[in-house]
Structure formats: C-alpha cells, structure tokens
Amino acid sequence: MKVLVPVKRVIDYNVKARVKADGSGVDLANVKMSMNPFDEIAVEEAIRLKEAGKVEEVIAVSIGVKQAQETLRTALAMGADRAILVVAAEDVSTDIEPLAVAKIIAAVAKAEGTELVIAGKQAIDNDMNATGQMVSALLGWGQAAFASKVEIDGGKAKVTREVDGGLQTIEVTLPAVITADLRLNEPRYASLPNIMKAKKKPLDEKTPAEYGVDVSPRLEIVSTREPEGRKAGIKVGSVDELVSKLKEAGVI
C-alpha cells in the first residue's frame, strides 16, 4: 500500500504574523517559513506505518510555490520515499484554496494509486481545517479527522479522534483519508546524513493542468486587518488586591 502525505509550506509557528499597512494581506516577505507542524506529524505517522511494514511507500506532495521544494526535502529527510511538487502559484503570497488543493491531492492519489492519505488537521496560516475532509469527499472515501491514534489492519483503519467531549474511536474502510491532530505522535528530527540522502531522492514537478484542475479561487479576500488590540492592564501586589480588583470589575 502507498500512502500520500500532503505537506504545506507555512509561516513558522514561532513568528507572529503582521498585517500589511495597506490591508492587502499578511506580510510574508523575509519571514521564516517551515513545514506546517501538523504535516510533520502526518509525515511521521506515515513513516512509522512504513517501519511497521504496513505500507510500502510514502509519497509527499505539496501544492504552491517553487520554494515548497524545501518543505518537500524536509519530508524526504524525515523518511518519505519521493515527492511531488505541484507548482500552482508564482508569488509567495498567493495561497491556493483548500477546494482546489483538495482536487489536486485527490487527482495525485488516483494517479499514484494510493490507498491512504494522511494530511494535517489544519494549516496554521489560514486555519481552515478543511483540506483532508474535502479530499475524502472528492474521492468518495471514508474520513477520520483529528486522529490521535491510528492502527491499520485487514483493509481497515481504527482511528481514535480528538472531539469536543473527549475521544471517539471509529473504524474506517480503506482507502481513506486521515488527518493528524497534535497528539498523534512526536515527529522526529531529520539527521544530517538523512538530509544529505534526501537531496538525491526523486522530486517531480507538475502543474495543476497536468491533473486537469482549475485553481481559480472561489473566494475573494476583500481586506485583511489587525484584530482589536488588547492593552496590558495592571500588576497587583497581592492576592487580596486581586480579589478587590475582581470585585470592582464586577466579575466575582
């Protein structure tokens, strides 16, 4: 069985995003970019499945600008076998909508004959939390979103999911899409020898047209603004002072 892992290049999670003064978006020039943290978890899970003999090949795919090559090299250094870059935008500030991304991922899954897609639950830039669910809908596959535990056996995946009330376990028939939540695993760091080896692993470049997908957006970003700011209040000197301040504020 082959597994496909979509990885997205996003602003590093340690960087605080700044809105451009003209309201046209978020400033991504000279900002540190990294692999979306949830996608590192997805790559790790795929590699562990391979190490456990449950899958034969791990393919990483990214949709976006040329620079997403770096993100794919990271996935290869972690242990993915090969990578596909679908170049869909020229400008780093152009993001492709999840529906178009999902159509491309679904087309890649079909072309490669994969039986499992493991995506991240959410990209930390646009926080849409949508792509994996859309891929499974487009393929007519089952879905197990927000996974914190995955067991593959006998053509089925038993997945424990993080939900509002706690945890839910479901069994989904393969082929299927799984999306990774924070506590699925702790992703490994790529070692230096593996980073060197990754440079020689295959990385194919494709275009959306080759998969017959139109990436024109359905949404128009009208404007982007800063959220209402919050100012620091005061420091209190003691628990007694805190209690009296809370009483004054009318919250206790």
Place this chain on the structure above:
Amino acid sequence: MAVLLLGEVTNGELNRDATAKAVNAVKALGDVTVLCAGASAKSAAEAASKITGVAKVLVAENALYGHRLAEPTAALIVSLAGDYSHIAAPATTDAKNIMPRVAALLDVMVLSDVSAVIDADTFERPVYAGNAIQTVKSRDAKKVFTIRTASFDAAGEGGAASVSDAAAATDPALSVWVSDEVAASDRPELTSAKRVVSGGRGVGSKESFEIIEKLADKLGAAVGASRAAVDSGYAPNDWQVGQTGKVVAPELYVAVGISGAIQHLAGMKDSKVIVAINKDEEAPIFQIADFGLVGDLFSTVPELTEKL
C-alpha cells in the same frame, strides 16, 4: 434566501448554547431551518423550535446519525441542500469534520470559523492564529460555513417553529463507530462557561492540577489547559484552549502557569477580563492580562481559592 443550520446534537440532547449562538449569527441571511440529526433527536428538535429566530426545524432521527459520523451526516445535508442558499453550523469538532465534506460534495468552498456575517456573500474570519482578520467574499452559489460561537451572543427563548421529519439519505457505509471516551463532569462546558480557569505547564503534574480545579469549582468555572499541559498528560485533550483547541470568550479567564504563546492567546484573548498568575514577570501573558499577579502558583492559587 434561506439558511440550513446544523444543530449541535449530542446523545439526543441539543447543545442549546452553540446552536442559539449560530442562529443569531445567520438570522439576517434569511429564514433559518435547524436540522437536528441523531439516533434520538426529537427532544433536541423541540428545544431548537423554541429558539427565537428559528423558522422551521427538521428532524432526522435514525441510528445512522447516532455518532455523528461525517459521511452519513454530510450525505443527509447534501440531500437537503437544494432549498438553501446558506448551509451553516456552529464550529464544533463535529461540524468541522462534516462541513468541509458537504462543501466538497457541492463543489463549493467552505469558510471555517466565521466571526462576523457582513452580507449574504461577505464574511469575516480570523487567520494566522487570530493575528489577522480577513474579510472574504464568496463567489459560490451556495455558501457553506462554520461559525465561531465565541463571537456571538445566544438567541433567546420564545420561538415556536414548526417541526417536521427529514428522510434519511443513503448511507455511504464507509466507517463505523467503535467507542467513545467521554468524561462526565458537573462543571460548565468550556465554550459556554461565564468563567474559565486554565492551567499550563507551570502546574507541573496531573496531581497538582487539582489546585486549578479547586479554584474553578469555587468560581463555578470551567477548566481549561494549555497545549503543554495536555501534551504532558496533566489535563485531557478536550480542555485545550487555543488556535488548535477550543476558542473561549468568557467574562473572566484566569491563566495560571501559562506563558502566553500566540497559539494559546488565539483561543482566549477575546475574554472580557483576563487574570494571569505567573512567577515570571516577563511572561508574555501579562501583556494582555487586565490583572497580573507575579508569584508562585502553588501558594497564590490556594490563597485565592480560600479568599473568594
């Protein structure tokens, strides 16, 4: 224009708070029909029919919808979609699982976590962990979106909407429910609580988390946690507040032993009054706290609990 709103039904009961907040968010867009789906859903439907602003309630009572598996619930919504210009749901984990699937089946985009409805095509939503607010306009014929409940007040009581049955849709039969692990609690639910007390890595262990829970119980508050506290096993996953956990906006939020990472702030910075207790006076949480107390949580929190 007409709106189909997926009511939040858990074990046959309506989550009134989340559903009524969503009703308020969408009522300007047209007549609101609330869909209550579940293995038992009649009492939820009755509760939904009393929410002010609800025009109609549809009940789909069928074992298929008992555990809110994404595939059958999405198929049900798609089977009903024809009559509606907008299809929405409160942004719970269930809806976040289901609505993108609905959107893809209808070949439209989904908008997650809408924080303001501007007009029939235009919505606001937070991006980049809440560090930017985007105004987006959808060109799709049908709008499919989830609603950030923390941004809206709940609609009141006093409606008298008609209730009718919705036929079940064909089961895609792609997944089955195995089990739930849900802790019962007498505390208020995190996303609807008026007060929240959260603990972070500073609390140090599962045992000491009791200090946080005691303060919460004294205040009648829900208990929250940072990701670090959940990852370390001090608190269960469904207590996580933040960008990738729950978003809360209570009247009082008390952050104890939490440094104030952007991902945590994304889930609580719209709270009315924020209190931070931290031994490090440089902790970023103090930059957004109304009242900051620099001190060791192991002495200050029990003292606070006692003096309230």
